[in-house]
Amino acid sequence: MRFMIIVKASADSETGRMPSTGLLEAMGKYNEELVNAGVMLAGEGLHPSAKGVRIRFSGKNRTVIDGPFAETKELIAGFWLIQVKSREEAIEWVKRAPMEEGDEIEIRQVFEAEDFGAEFTPELREQEDRLRERMAAGSA
Template sequence: MRVMVLVKADADSEASVMPEEQLLTEMGKYNEELVKAGIMLAGDGLHPSSKGVRVRFSGKERSVIDGPFAETKELVAGYWLWQVRSMDEAVEWVKRCPNPMLGESEIEIRPVFEADDFGEAYTPEARERDERLRAQTSQRQ
């Protein structure tokens, strides 16, 4: 199963406080463990929401909202995409993670939808299209 592992933002990450060398070293070692175990598919830190935008949809209308965004605890500061056998395995890996923030922090784990999750609505044509797009995307990496 694939899971998205979301590192929640805090006041420091939203203020562009960069991690110290020790944390970068610890996270680098942790990421090496994830790669060696065949778990990590992707991962990066994100700039604060002040550098981001949101696009709000209302019917056919679209509006752009510039950051920063108010609810820091609901924002994401970084992510990993992992391939694991179970949610329990993902939890065990997160428990081994260095604390990604200077103070208290939170990491959220959410399963990624797989093709079979969509049932009959996911037609053979849609499945073929998505497989083609994934192949094209992986070629560009």
Template sequence: MRVIVFVKATEDSEQGAMPSAELIEAMGKYNEELINAGVMVGGDGLKPSAEGKRIAFDGTSRTVIDGPFAETRELVAGFWIWEVKDMDEALAWAKRCPNPMPGPSELELRPVVSMDDFAENMTAEGAEIHARNEQRLAGA
């Protein structure tokens, strides 16, 4: 199964604090372990929400909201994509992650939905458009 592991933001990450040399090294080793075990298939870190934007939808109106966003604990500072046998395995891997932040922090593990889960509401046209878009996304 595929799981996304979110690194939740903290005050530090939102202020753009650079990780220490030790953490960079520890995280590198951890990623290496994930790769060597065939678990990690993708991932990236995110810049603070100060550099992000939000679009609020209400009917036909679209409102742009500039970052930073207030509710720090709900923000995301980075993510991995893992392929694991089950959530137990994902948890076991997540527990051995070095603490990604200087202070208390949190990882959130969420199983990924696949296109199959939308099959009921997928028309031929919808499928065609998704195919086109996602292939472009893949660089194919």
């Protein structure tokens, strides 16, 4: 099972304040534990929403909205993508994350092909498999 571990933004992350050396060291150690356990697939921090944009879709219209965005509690500051055996295992890993007082993390399971049912036809599955192979190989 794959899970997206979503680190919620804070007032500090939205101002662009970088973590302390101590927190960066702790995060590096935690990431190393995830890699050594074979569960980490990806993980990154994100720039503040002031450097981002949103694109709103309405029929054929596309509206680009520049950041920053008002609702800090709804924003994402970073993420991990992990593969573990259960939701409970994901929770146990996240409980060990070196976070600061008041930080919040959301855990969301990633859909797997079998979750889509009959609508995900053999042809669509084949296409998805080909795309994943190309991504893994690093080719466009």
